[in-house]
Amino acid sequence: MAFSNTSKTTGIHKIGQKSRSVSVTSAIAIACVLGVCMLGAGASIALLPTSAHAQTANNAVDTSKVDISPEMIKKIETYLADITTLRADFVQISSDGGAAEGKLYMKRPGKMRFEYNPPSQILLVSTGHDFIYYDKEINAPTYFDIDETPAGIILAENISLTDKVKIVDYRRTAETIRVKLVRKSDPGAGSVTLVFAENPMQLRQWIVTDPTGIETTVTLFNTEEGISLDPELFKFERIWPNQRN
Template sequence: MTSTMTRRALALGLAALPVPALAQGAPALSAADKALVDKAVAYLQSLGEAKGRFVQTDPRGAVTQGALYLKRPGKARFAYDPPAGLLVVSDGALVSIHNTKLKTFESYPLGATPLNLFLAKQIRLDRGVVVTRVTRHSDGFSITARDGKRQADGQITLTFSNSPMRLLGWTVTDPQGGATRVRLSNLQPTSGLANSLFVLKDPRPRGVGRGKM
């Protein structure tokens, strides 16, 4: 996995998780569609702490998986199973990616990533991304959205189940049509997650390619 693909995994996979919001200029939603959006946001807002598993499929069909931990506001951990060698952690200020295979470490301000919208203390309906479609399924629904200011950056589709209400995963489609799919399993509310889960320091010696993107 190259450094470019590492950044791609962050941008198109786990960290690309915006919360759907009704932005200015969005297509008009029916009352029923808006109710589903509100239901999804209320559910996400209720996830103070949660844990589960994820399976990620990139546009080339490569599959990776791992464990997911959330502690709002601001904190998340995506620990990929071996042999992926990837760990993505948000500590509330920075989203950091450690690739043990390539011995690389990259950090991004949380506020500059879509992950910030999901981990925010208060999920807002008046800013963020534009909801373009709400799709109903036999056992749930999906919400497709894009960034309201950067329309060329692709789109994300969040999928939820109805009974019980649960985030099942998301699909991010890039401007070229490539899709990265993340499927969650057994995502459950929890409590008492250790703060150490959300700390990731650059393990490399000082002066060895250190620096932020």
């Protein structure tokens, strides 16, 4: 899940070190776009700082009252908080024409892993402290603070849909619940919409909209919750050339 967009450039921003100055509310959507594009070894990403986002974003975010009850907010928060582990297949589709698929692993609080199917060379790992975007092809990790990503919303130890984020849209059908969120600190930086099945409650999809209007939709299939997961999934080791097993 991410609020930012990516573009091709000649270098990766802050390779191998923690990126604290970049406002990236979700590294997941970045990888979604890059995983789709299958960038070559010579290509990389440019991460826009907060000021650039503010200049390009449409800041006219709807701040009118959203008709969602405190009981529904609590229901969603409780469901997310009660997830201990999750494993699912995912398909992601971008409105700019890209598509990719892979497997998602999650262990709350703080840990997540996205494995993209070949030929993508992208790996995303949240270790509990950092969110790491790793391009295997060029052996280039980039680090983000989990709290700067929408992933931090569902990975947080204390789940809240009203603390650092604001609900700007809520829709309920016979089968689904949709909640659209923006960050209070930078509502113009984009949004993430969480989509749940209600009976039984289950996270099915999220939709990330970046400041330029491009949407990346990640849909989960074959979801399993409360299962045993290997702790090694949430560790990150850089793969060096000619490294022996």
